[in-house]
Amino acid sequence: MKKMGLGILGLIILVVMASGCVGTGSGKVVNQTRDVSGFNQISTNGDINLFIKQGTNESLVIEAENNVIPNIKTAVSNSRLTIDQGLGQTTVMPTKPVNVYVTVKDLSSVDSSGSGSVQTDKLNVNSLTLTISGSGNDTINGLTANTLKVVISGSGSVTAAGKANSQDVTISGSGEYNGSNLTSNTASVNINGSGKAIVYALQQLNIMISGSGEVNYLGNPKLTQQISGSGKVTSI
Incomplete structure (x- = not known):
């Protein structure tokens, strides 16, 4: 019976890992600033709330749970800023909104x-x-x-x-x-x-x-x- 219980537990762990989710958000919301520049296009992937304003200096601030932020990938390539929540990978499912605040010089x-x-x-x-x-x-x-x-x-x-x-x-x-x-x-x-x-x-x-x-x-x-x-x- 003990071996069967361990087997079921192992199966559950495998299912969770296969689903790409290893936990849920901590509930503790923090801000993280990331350096971005040289873009006039934006792409988002996932359940992301994007707030855009126009200004003289480009910037990006992520507001999300502290154990969710590390999974959010940002990169600039060919004048495009990509913001990817990372869902489908080994990630943490948010329990609070994921908000991203971006300042652009120009936007196409x-x-x-x-x-x-x-x-x-x-x-x-x-x-x-x-x-x-x-x-x-x-x-x-x-x-x-x-x-x-x-x-x-x-x-x-x-x-x-x-x-x-x-x-x-x-x-x-x-x-x-x-x-x-x-x-x-x-x-x-x-x-x-x-x-x-x-x-x-x-x-x-x-x-x-x-x-x-x-x-x-x-x-x-x-x-x-x-x-x-x-x-x-x-x-x-």
């Missing part, structure tokens, strides 16, 4: 993979591309840009406010885009699936829907639409 793209979030305030850039793979949630406030491109794959959502000369939105799946507070001269929306989008276009709006997607729009633009399925386009 943010790619999110997982269930985290991205939040920005007062961004002034030439072109910005937001890409979500998964169930992430992006909130972009105070944006001034020449072009905004949004690509959502999955059930993620993006809310944008500010102004752009043009915006291009692509949704594959059940994702949602709310640009009711982002004015643009021209806009393009392409939905494949059951996604939903709200856009504000002043001059030109091009819409393509394949499936049951919905597009609501503000403004009085020249409208071009192509719908395959039960999709809907509504002026609000």
Whole structure:
């Protein structure tokens, strides 16, 4: 019986190790500053809450449990800052949010993979591309840009406010885009699936829907639409 008990214990340990999880967060939240520079693109992987602000000096601060922080990998390569929570490796599962605060000089793209979030305030850039793979949630406030491109794959959502000369939105799946507070001269929306989008276009709006997607729009633009399925386009 004793040998059987040891065998079961060993099996449990193997299962835990195979799952890549060796424990849970300590509950003690600390901050760690890391040196980063020379980037205008950001990629995140995992359940990470990313807070971005624009300034004159680039910086990165991680706020998480003290035994979770060592698993979070950060690196800059080819002008891209990558922030990886390290899930799927031998890691510790957080019990508190993982928050990352980044200051950028300039920003051209943010790619999110997982269930985290991205939040920005007062961004002034030439072109910005937001890409979500998964169930992430992006909130972009105070944006001034020449072009905004949004690509959502999955059930993620993006809310944008500010102004752009043009915006291009692509949704594959059940994702949602709310640009009711982002004015643009021209806009393009392409939905494949059951996604939903709200856009504000002043001059030109091009819409393509394949499936049951919905597009609501503000403004009085020249409208071009192509719908395959039960999709809907509504002026609000």
